[in-house]
Amino acid sequence: MTDQQNTTHFGFQQVPVQEKQRKVADVFHSVAARYDLMNDLLSGGIHRLWKRFTIEVSGVRYGHKVLDIAGGTGDLAFKFSRLVGEDGQVVLADINSSMLNVGRDRLIDRGAVGNVQFAQANAECLPFPDNTFDCITIAFGLRNVTDKDKALRSMLRVLKPGGRLLVLEFSKPGNPLLGKAYDNYSFHVMPVIGKAIAGDADSYRYLAESIRMHPDQETLKSMMQDAGFAECEFYNMTGGVVALHKGVKP
Amino acid sequence: MPAVNTGSTFKASLLMALESAINNSLAYDPATQQSLHQLDGKVLHIACTVPSQSVYVLFVGNHVELWSLFESSPDTTLSGTPSAFLALWRARSKTTALTDSGITLTGDSAVLQQLQQISATLDIDWEALIAEHTGDVIAHQLGRFARGANAWLHTARREAERLMSEFLQFESNTVPSRHEVQGFCRDVDDVQLRVDRLQASIEQFRKSRKS
Numbered sequence: 001m002t003d004q005q006n007t008t009h010f011g012f013q014q015v016p017v018q019e020k021q022r023k024v025a026d027v028f029h030s031v032a033a034r035y036d037l038m039n040d041l042l043s044g045g046i047h048r049l050w051k052r053f054t055i056e057v058s059g060v061r062y063g064h065k066v067l068d069i070a071g072g073t074g075d076l077a078f079k080f081s082r083l084v085g086e087d088g089q090v091v092l093a094d095i096n097s098s099m100l101n102v103g104r105d106r107l108i109d110r111g112a113v114g115n116v117q118f119a120q121a122n123a124e125c126l127p128f129p130d131n132t133f134d135c136i137t138i139a140f141g142l143r144n145v146t147d148k149d150k151a152l153r154s155m156l157r158v159l160k161p162g163g164r165l166l167v168l169e170f171s172k173p174g175n176p177l178l179g180k181a182y183d184n185y186s187f188h189v190m191p192v193i194g195k196a197i198a199g200d201a202d203s204y205r206y207l208a209e210s211i212r213m214h215p216d217q218e219t220l221k222s223m224m225q226d227a228g229f230a231e232c233e234f235y236n237m238t239g240g241v242v243a244l245h246k247g248v249k250p
Numbered sequence: 251m252p253a254v255n256t257g258s259t260f261k262a263s264l265l266m267a268l269e270s271a272i273n274n275s276l277a278y279d280p281a282t283q284q285s286l287h288q289l290d291g292k293v294l295h296i297a298c299t300v301p302s303q304s305v306y307v308l309f310v311g312n313h314v315e316l317w318s319l320f321e322s323s324p325d326t327t328l329s330g331t332p333s334a335f336l337a338l339w340r341a342r343s344k345t346t347a348l349t350d351s352g353i354t355l356t357g358d359s360a361v362l363q364q365l366q367q368i369s370a371t372l373d374i375d376w377e378a379l380i381a382e383h384t385g386d387v388i389a390h391q392l393g394r395f396a397r398g399a400n401a402w403l404h405t406a407r408r409e410a411e412r413l414m415s416e417f418l419q420f421e422s423n424t425v426p427s428r429h430e431v432q433g434f435c436r437d438v439d440d441v442q443l444r445v446d447r448l449q450a451s452i453e454q455f456r457k458s459r460k461s
Contacts, residue, residue: 049262059321062291082310085291238259 008146021122021146025096035102036073038204041193047140048075050242054137054168055079057235057246063087064134067158069123070094070141074103074112080137081112091128093121094141123151128158135159139168143214152227159249165229167220170211171236171243178239186211217243265305265316273313278375283312285368292361295324300331326357 007014039047054076060066062085068077071092080090092107094100097120104118121127123138123145136155145151155165173179186208194204215223217234220243224232229247236243276283289309296305306320328335330353338351348355348362355362376396381389419427426434 046259049259049266052262052266053319056317056319057321061322083308085311 017146021095035099036106038194038197041197042190042204046238050168050237050244051075051079051139053235053237054139054166054244055083057244058135058137058164058166060084060135065089065091065132067091067093067126067128067133067136069121069126069136069138069155070144071103072099072140074107076137076139077103077116078107078110078112081107081116084115086115088115090116091119091133092116093119093123093126095120095122124154125150126154126158130157131160132158133160133163135164135166137166137168140170142167142169142220143210148215149223149227152224152229156228156249161249163249165224165245165247165249167224167245167247169214169220169243169245171214171220171240172216174236174240178241182241217245220245261303261318265318269314269316272316275374275379276313278379279373282368282372282374285371286312286314288364288368289361292326292358293320293322293324294361294365295320295327296335297327297329298332298335299329324357326355326359326361328362329354329356 006017008017043050058066058080060080060083062083064084065088066077066080066084068074068080068090071077071094074092077090077092084090090112092100092103094103100118100120107113107116119127123141124147136159138155142148142151152165159165173182187205190208191201191205195201214220217236217240221232221234224245224247227247228250230250231248232245234243234245276286286309290311292309294307294309296307298304304318306317306324308315308317308320328338330338330351334352338348338353341351377389377393380392384392418424
């Protein structure tokens with residue numbers, strides 16, 4: 001990820017490590033207002049099924065404490081807030097203030113109050129005590145984190161023993177034909193729709209590039225194991241376009 | 251460990267649509283929605299044996315969720331064939347429905363009993379639902395038509411069942427009447443009882459001769 005000159009990737013570009021966070025923040029400040037609409041348009045609504053499967057695998061029950069990192073507009077947090085009930089707690093965390101504001105407004109509008117808290121937090125250094133959460137989810141957020149290993153270690157620290165980490169992220173399709181079609185869609189269709197709807201082709205080009213720079217299924221699984229997670233496995237969805245990784249704190 | 255390919259996007263979308271339809275319909279029956287709070291936090295596992303499919307029904311507050319996977323133990327599991335589930339759904343007598351249908355129940359049976367009680371009082375205001383799209387007048391006309399059609403179908407079905415039963419029992423003599431069957435069963439029970447008594451008497455006689 002980081003070469004000798006202390007740079008890291010931002011899509012296909014190499015940028016100084018300190019600059020990546022600002023550039024990613026700019027992307028999400030730009031797309032926050034239309035994030036949900038764009039997700040529906042770009043995925044054909046399938047992102048709802050991917051998130052639904054994540055909830056099913058989470059094993060979250062009444063009274064649990066859940067941390068939703070890079071929670072964005074609060075899709076997962078809303079579902080979790082219903083599942084954990086009034087005795088549980090959900091923390092919606094996002095490093096980006098624009099996304100967090102949109103998420104908070106949406107959750108309040110949908111009546112998810114009382115057991116939901118909001119935190120503007122960096123996944124690399126989570127501001128929570130050790131052994132706090134029963135479950136942590138990070139959906140479509142890990143690829144934007146500068147130091148993924150540090151973030152995984154930070155998540156491990158705040159998870160309770162036996163707690164689960166679920167990483168939902170774009171990945172590598174298993175079928176070469178699907179991969180080719182997916183590449184064409186990502187690099188030619190996504191920026192055009194991004195420009196037409198959100199008025200921002202560059203941000204959607206970055207999203208496509210960042211997906212290609214993200215570790216594939218096996219690599220991410222190894223990273224989770226190296227961070228200290230046990231029982232690591234992953235579930236491919238939609239032919240591997242998206243993968244859900246699961247790890248348990250020993 | 252190898253990757254697990256879920257391959258169930260279609261099933262997930264089907265469950266999502268069904269869940270949405272159920273919850274939208276329940277919104278037009280506030281009493282039932284309120285009753286669902288009794289089941290808050292409970293999980294019912296419906297396992298179809300042929301084809302092998304599972305659905306988990308989660309009761310969360312005043313709505314239900316349908317999941318294809320549940321990473322914990324459900325409170326109640328019902329397993330059986332699709333026809334058995336259909337028989338359970340259509341059973342008139344809720345007390346004998348489970349044994350008659352061929353469904354296997356494991357876990358807490360109270361969940362099913364509560365669910366049966368709640369579904370017995372289900373009264374969705376379809377007219378209000380339709381009125382949102384068509385207006386009150388058309389919805390009322392449609393409601394009247396539907397109620398009339400339902401009443402006619404109900405009467406027609408009952409009448410057809412009665413006529414068919416009478417034809418088979420009295421006209422064609424293909425099957426015996428309920429009373430004949432009950433009388434026959436009583437006679438069989440009586441014979442069984444007498445044989446048991448005779449056998450006991452013989453045993454007693456045999457023992458007294460030996461001694």
